[in-house]
Amino acid sequence: MSHTPNDDFPELIETMKRAAAALRDAEVPFLLGGGMAAWARGGPPTDHDVDLLLRERDAELALEALEAAGMRGERPPEGWLLKAWDGDVLVDLIFRPAGGPVDEAYFDRASELEVVALPLLVASTDDVLATKLLAMSEQDPDYRPVLEIARALREQIDWALLRERVDESPFGAAFFTLAERLRILPDAHETNHRVVPFPTRRARASGDVSGPA
Template sequence: MGYTPSENLPLLIETMKRACAALDDAGVPAMLGGGLATWARGGPPTDHDVDFYLREDDAPKAHDALAAAGMGVSTPPEGWLLKAHDGEILVDLIYRPAGGAIGDEHFARATPMELMAQPVLVAAIDDVLTTKLMALTEQEPDFRSVLELARSLREQIDWDFVRARTETSPFAAAFFTLVEGLGIAPSGRVDPPVPLQSRFDRTHAGEPTARERLASA
């Protein structure tokens, strides 16, 4: 059954609340990621699944906690996440996304928030955007969602951080060309240093040279 983002959002929130409660009861540290994390920070509504970021060592315990809460669970072959199903809503337990394994530094950058009366730790927007950019491939080079995210949350994004974390991706390089050209992000271009002689000539432009001063003495 298909839903628009606004129609699907209440279902996602209810699943997010159930999953948060189950993970909290099991003592599993987890952060809300993906589309709900961007929506929580003022981004557009999402019609996708519920994403949680967590450490790899905690993933099996989190999987068991969601199963105990009545969700159907599965282990996909990709090897970087586990899945659970709450009816038609999919929950992804992501521990090794394209931007790198989830670790203590991700939790340090996250923000505790209250989302529809549910206390939840929300992943930093910089980490969410980094993950999305590093997931772009030749098979799925779709910039629509990352451009929408960047446009709506531009003032919250640490652009230098995201540039540094995605510098190995040609798709991220193309993204930065787009957002800079559209005026969404400031230019990351660094001008080459001006040679010392050029700086001297520029500073003293119009002044007589030493030889000219001697000749006029």
């Protein structure tokens, strides 16, 4: 089964490349996060913005680097991220996602992958799912993206660790009920070890943005 990206996905890719180059030149450590990280690991293409994870102490320098690259910076009042606009495409510089601040553990769990011919540190699937689940609220309980990611990347997930991280959230607990009933959650004996294949790394390196086969 193939995933067909929306019409805006190539623009997201170009913005990701420009933002990554600007932060690399400014020597700001960062991770590709959110839906783009899931896509880079073999999941479905995202139809949202470009999420970059970084330590809070680097956030202002990162925004300045993106502004120097021609993007329009924004400092929203929320206090857990900064934003930059590349035309109509949004880059979120996230330093304090739901579940706790970006720290060394995020970088330790990440993997260096080639994404459209760029070597990037990509957030772990566990971190992508945990931050999405912990950010859910009664006003926006949309499980479609997390279920799509979980089904596509089920062998890359440390299910026991993910349950530990999100189970106190009612939305995290509900996710596990859905994953079990939809037969996404592996059998118990399968969750005792973690397998992390990257079958689509070559396609990402070649610049194919059509999603995994």
